[in-house]
Amino acid sequence: DTEVTQTPKHLVMGMTNKKSLKCEQHMGHRAMYWYKQKAKKPPELMFVYSYEKLSINESVPSRFSPECPNSSLLNLHLHALQPEDSALYLCASSQLRPAPRAYNSPLHFGNGTRLTVT
C-alpha cells in the first residue's frame, strides 16, 4: 500500500463533463506533483507545488487546473477534456530541502487514477 492516496481509482468522463482527481498524503511532504502517463511511456510531469504554491507548470492545457488547498491535499480539476487525455494520472509527493538540493528527495507515488475520456 502506498502512503499517497488517490481517488477515484478509475474515472470515465465525457468531453463536456467536469470532474476532479484527488490526492492526499500525510508524510509531511511539502512538495506535491501531478504526472500523466500513457501506456508504455514514462511519466510526464504536469505540475509541481512546493509549500502549497504552484512552482512548475509544464505548459499544460488550461482544461487541467491544479489546486493545493493545504499541505496534505492536491486536486486536479478536469473540464472539456479530449479523448487523447485518457491516461493514468499519478500524484506524488516528496520532502523539500533547502536550495540547491530543494528537489533531490525521492518521489513517492500514489496508485494513480485511470482516466478514460469518451
Place this chain on the structure above:
Amino acid sequence: QKEVEQNSGPLSVPEGAIASLNCTYSDRGSQSFFWYRQYSGKSPELIMFIYSNGDKEDGRFTAQLNKASQYVSLLIRDSQPSDSATYLCAAYGNNRLAFGKGNQVVVIP
C-alpha cells in the same frame, strides 16, 4: 538529446541470474538518481536512490553511479519472476525529475 536515456530493449533473464540495466543522463548538474519499478497498470515504486559516486546495495539490488561518465546502472541479483516489470531510471535536472523511457525485464522461470 533526451535528459535521461535508457536504450536497451526488453531484457530476458533466467530465474536466479543477474539482470543489468543501464541509464545515461545529460545534465552534469544532476545530483540525485533513482530507480523505480513499475508493474503493468500500476504506479512506479521506488526501489533505489543514489547520490554519490560508487555502489549502493540494498538486498538483491545494487545501484552504481559514475558522475564523470554520466552513467547510472542497476543490478538485480538472483532474479525472481516477481522482478518482471518495467524499470524506470530518473534523474533530477533543471529542478525537475526526468524519467527515462524504461526497460522491461522478463524473468524466465
